[in-house]
Amino acid sequence: MLDTVGAFIAEYGELLLEGTGSTIVMVLVPTALSYIIGLALGVVLYLTAPGSLRPLPVLNAVLGWVVNILRSFPFIVLMVFIIPFTRLIMGTGSGILGTIPPLVLSASPFIARMIEQSLAEVPRESVEAVEACGASVPRIVFSALLPEALPSIVRGVAVVLISVLGYTAIAGAVGAGGLGDIAIRYGYYRYQSDVMLAAVIILVVLVQIIQSACDILARKVDHRSARS
Template sequence: MSSLQSLLDQYSGLLAQGFLASLAMLFFSTAIAYLIGTFLGVVLYVTAPGGLRPHRALNAVLGWIVNMTRSIPFIILLVAVMPMTKALVGTVVGVRGTIPPLVLSAAPFVARMIEQSLAEVPRDSIEAAESFGATVPRVVFSALLPEALPSIVRGVAVTLISVLGYTAIVGAVGAGGLGDIAIRYGYYRYEDGVMILTIVLLVVLVQAIQSSCDLVAKRIDHR
């Protein structure tokens, strides 16, 4: 107990700073990824064969881009887009430097999950909206997205947990956060206690994300 207290006294400030940095990377990048990914997912669903406005060429090209981006391992993507990251945010380190690669990695993943969530919506809901003469955007916003919302919220948990794993990876290249602390203190300085504390914080965060999203999904699911 005394050793734990000593460890907390020595590293609590550092861990708190790393935790907040990880949260910033996680939520900023995921929010932007959902803005982009939701748009892409809706377009993929609408233009698919049998969709609201089928467009084979657009769907094929967009699907290829999404699949290609998803197929690149994150650590390779992180290095490959460093020039673009530098041009966009002026740095490739710190919280700002992690946002572009995290968004680029997460957005295609979100797009496919949104597309799948929309595909699960019963056709009756879509036909009911169309019977009132609703336009495609109206169908999307009044029928598709509300009906798919519980599935989308559950997908948010999966995305957040995946992106959290990526934030630990970017810590290895000087981006800060809990991953950076685990590498610098747990690996290079053999501070096993610090490594264990970072793991505990990550586990607690994952559990909080999953439980919160499950609770929200249950509350809004009226089926």
Template sequence: MPSVVTEFIEEYGKLLGQGVVDTLVMLIVSTAIAYVIGTVLGVVLYLTAPGSLRPMRVLNAVLGWVVNIGRSLPFIILLVSLMPVTSALVGTSSGVRGVIPPLVVSTAPFVARMIEQSLAEVPRASVEAAEACGASIPRVVISALLPEALPSIVRGVSITLIAVLGYTAIAGAVGAGGIGDIAIRYGYYRYDDEVMIVTVVLLIVLVQIIQSVCDFIARKIDHRSQAEA
């Protein structure tokens, strides 16, 4: 048995290691960019909603419609349809670099709705206290809304990261690189069950790490749970 493991590591160890690195790059870079865009969209959606701080029915409806369209498109279809745009933006539509734009486009609308929901959970009293101090809308968002919603946002990060991890595996079907690409090329096309099993295990491990880390951070920054303790 040890010799079998050794042989497997010698044959696929470097490949799998690079696959994990590529997957992490796709995961972290695309999610970070998506959160920048999605947070702005989510804040605007929250602020312009009926009964919110700056209700703008038309803007909210149009932006919500755009976000919903982005959320409704299957990732594999979005990935293929954006290939010309991706090539124009980053010079290629394959590999790690080529999959980041579609990942961002697919993830940002999802993030926007999660941010909007997290902000909606903030107690109205916190917002009113900031307004009573004469805070402007940007100040209310920065000093009251986002800090109060941060534990919920962090928990949402874990959901987003796990979803994007699944997207990176799907992107392997079109040669995007990463663990999904290895599973397709070696596990599926070459009928190598060992590689397929290892790639699945690696994905499960990554999911567990992401969930555990985000849960730990959320507990640390949630002052409500600390007060109860």
């Protein structure tokens, strides 16, 4: 048994290690970019909603419409649909670079809605207390809304990272690289189920690490649990 495992690692260990590294890059880089866009969109959606701090129904409706359209695209369809755009800005439509634009476009609207929902859960009293001091809207956002919503936002990070991880596996089916590509090439085309199983196990481990890390971080930033 140990000899078999050793032989498997010797033959495929470097391949799986490289695939894991590529997958991590394809998860972290687009997610970071998506949070920059999604956070801004989510804040604007919250602020411009009817009854919010700066209600702008037309702007809110237009942004909501755009976000909903982007969210309605299945990832594989979106990835193929924007290949010309991806090639234009990244110089390639495949590989790690080729996955970044579709991953960002898929994750950003999802993040925007999650941020909007997290901000909506902040008690109105917290916002009114800062408003009573004459704070500007940016000050309210950064001193009251985002700090109060931070635990919820951090828990949402786990959902986004795991979703993007799933997207990278889908992208592997069209030559994007990473563990998804390894699972497809070796497990489906070459009938090497052991390699596919190893890739799946690594993906499962990555999911557990992401979820556990975000849960721990959310508890650390949650001042309500700290007070209790």
